[in-house]
Amino acid sequence: MMRRRPRTCVGCREESPKREMLRIARNAAGEVSVDPSGRLPGRGAYVCLKEECILSARKRDALSKALRVKVDAGVYDTLLGMAAEAEGGEEKGQ
Numbered sequence: 001m002m003r004r005r006p007r008t009c010v011g012c013r014e015e016s017p018k019r020e021m022l023r024i025a026r027n028a029a030g031e032v033s034v035d036p037s038g039r040l041p042g043r044g045a046y047v048c049l050k051e052e053c054i055l056s057a058r059k060r061d062a063l064s065k066a067l068r069v070k071v072d073a074g075v076y077d078t079l080l081g082m083a084a085e086a087e088g089g090e091e092k093g094q
């Protein structure tokens with residue numbers, strides 16, 4: 001039963017075109033990593049590259065549920081940083 005599933009954001013639960021979403025992958029060893037290329041093997045979850053979606057996902061720890069493994073809080077921080085960069089553009093310096 002491998003029907004193609006739409007890419008649904010773990011934050012807002014809406015479907016979006018792939019390029020506007022970020023993939024988070026979990027490999028066979030249970031390691032979670034942000035996968036901007038969308039090419040890492042393993043189970044994947046998607047979230048919009050938007051702060052509100054990431055925050056909403058973090059509140060419910062939706063990534064842990066989607067990936068069926070405990071997702072470190074640092075992953076959400078990484079996502080938030082990427083969203084800020086994508087949205088702001090000028091907040092790069094640090």
Ligand SMILES: [Zn+2]
Nearest residue numbers: 009012048053
């Ligand atoms: Zn979303």
